[in-house]
Amino acid sequence: MNRNEFLAALGISSASVILTTCLGCSKSSGGISPSDPPRNIDFTLDLTASANAALLTNGGYLTSNGVIVAKTSAGAYIAVQQSCTHESYPLNYQASSHQFYCNNHGATFSEDGSLSNGPASRSLTVYKTQLTGTSLRIYA
Numbered sequence: 001m002n003r004n005e006f007l008a009a010l011g012i013s014s015a016s017v018i019l020t021t022c023l024g025c026s027k028s029s030g031g032i033s034p035s036d037p038p039r040n041i042d043f044t045l046d047l048t049a050s051a052n053a054a055l056l057t058n059g060g061y062l063t064s065n066g067v068i069v070a071k072t073s074a075g076a077y078i079a080v081q082q083s084c085t086h087e088s089y090p091l092n093y094q095a096s097s098h099q100f101y102c103n104n105h106g107a108t109f110s111e112d113g114s115l116s117n118g119p120a121s122r123s124l125t126v127y128k129t130q131l132t133g134t135s136l137r138i139y140a
């Protein structure tokens with residue numbers, strides 16, 4: 001018995017199997033696209049922890065909870081979505097160029113999250129930062 005005969009025996013056509021499979025991965029089914037920025041962001045980083053030591057140096061950055069958290073060359077804390085708005089590749093922070101850079105196709109974004117060079121077509125989601133003592137809160 002081949003595949004079509006097997007499906008026919010079950011009363012199912014090949015087309016309905018394909019349709020069911022595709023519906024399961026559709027964004028309209030409630031799933032989140034890989035390029036969607038994280039929502040409801042609200043977390044705190046302890047700057048005394050060794051895992052967060054990169055944020056003690058101007059130009060340092062780390063990623064956490066789908067967010068790039070960086071300390072600019074001027075010493076300000078900034079936070080944007082980690083994934084590129086083009087095809088969701090993880091971004092890097094380049095303090096010397098004051099930008100976020102995508103190694104995949106070369107898109108660049110300013111430190112304020114705005115798109116500065118394609119092929120991405122939209123800006124990054126930016127999160128707020130608040131430093132209290134040695135605790136850095138990142139939130140939407």
Ligand code: FES
Nearest residue numbers: 084086087102105
């Ligand atoms: S995935 Fe970033 S530019 Fe294409």
